[in-house]
Amino acid sequence: MKISKSALLLLIVIVFAACQPAKEEESKKMDEAQLKIRANELAHKYIITDGHIDLPYRLKASNFKIEEDKDILIKTDKGDFDYERCKQGGLDAPFMSIYIPASYQETGGAKELADTLINLVNSIATTFPDKFAVATSPAEVEQHFKAGRISLPMGMENGAPIGDDLANVAYFHQRGIRYITLTHSKDNLICDSSYDTTRTWNGLSPFGIEVVKEMNKVGIMVDISHVSDSTFYHVMEVSKAPAIASHSSCRHFTPGFERNMSDDMIKLLAEKGGVIQINFGSTFIDQRSRDIRAHTDKYLKENNLNYGDSLAQAYIKEYQRENPIYSTVQKVVDHIDRVVKIAGIDHVGLGSDFDGVGDTLPDGIKDVSQYPNLIFELLKRGYSDEDIEKICYKNVFRVWNEVEKVAKESK
Secondary structure (H helix, E strand, O other): OOOOHHHHHHHHHHHHHHHHHHHHHHHHHHHHHHHHHHHHHHHHHOOOEEEEEOHHHHHHHOOOOHHHHHHHHOOOOOOOOOHHHHHHHOOOEEEEEEEOOOOHHHHOOHHHHHHHHHHHHHHHHHHOOOOEEEOOOHHHHHHHHHOOOEEEOEEEEOOHHHOOOOHHHHHHHHOOEEEEEOOOOOOOOOEOEOOOOOOOOOOEOHHHHHHHHHHHHHOOEEEOOOEOHHHHHHHHHHOOOOOEEEEEOEHHHOOOOOOOEOHHHHHHHHHOOOEEEEOOOHHHHOHHHHHHHHHHHHHHHHOOOOOOOHHHHHHHHHHHHHOOOOOEHHHHHHHHHHHHHHHOHHHEEEOOOEOOOOOOOOEOOOOHHHHHHHHHHHHHOOOOHHHHHHHHHHHHHHHHHHHHHHHHHOO
């Protein structure tokens, strides 16, 4: 049987076309493999700073004793942070959260707890001086990075330890605190909280205004995560130095969630030179995750159950099997994209809230070993090496240095 030239040509075209998708898929896989290698390289080439990791309070809550339990700082299957996972993921400067629960505003002892947690961070550095070092400036972080050590800068989550004594601002600066989250889950003597509907001050209190000015004077970054919207706008009026949101995300994706920042707030923060560091928690980045959490919370309330009750856990496990609460690392990058779109590449960073958001971390970014997955997603979306360097640390360092500059000029 003879085959005409036209039929043969048609057959060749069909075979070639059939092969193209397979080749394109293979090429895509090769490209992605190369990007993953590149992402890992960049994670270790650039300093990665994370605005908020709740390691100190997690350790204290577990009755951690440095002499007896020091090995878990190197390697553990608990929590989201240890030395080996830091090295694997390229994390170089995790801000240790000196977290003060709002209950201490009523019971007292906030300053004592802050000192205890600061002492704990210092003990980590003195116990493993070849691996960890406390850092109080960008220059110190860079010095430790060159020496292969992980820096432990500190930020205080909740200004409650200041009490009603303005001198405590300088005291905590001397102790190594380099940002203060003005409040946490309740209004305090400084300002209103996004989680508290009381609106005690409708922004900063008169004392809170003086606290912000004193933070500018001594060189502590003002952190507006957790504050109410009115407090945020008040801080923007009062502060002479740029501010940070150490662990917040974009309200655009979670409508009505005041703990996250609106587009208008992000724009103003950027206009004032500040940075928003994206929180990784699934309920911070994904409305679907928030809806799942709201459903389980409603069930517990209707059935008079506490989260830790066996019946509650059984229900949650079954419900979340069909409705997974976990978001994805891609959603985290969606928030970065949003900030870049409305405020520019110079005003976004990372503020995971590792060890602080419980079992809600997104697939692909479950602990400190997985920053390369986030960088891989940034590369896939066309972010340049320079962009990634800014997101990883340069943007935050710019604010930190500017805060130090404002402090020097005020003396």
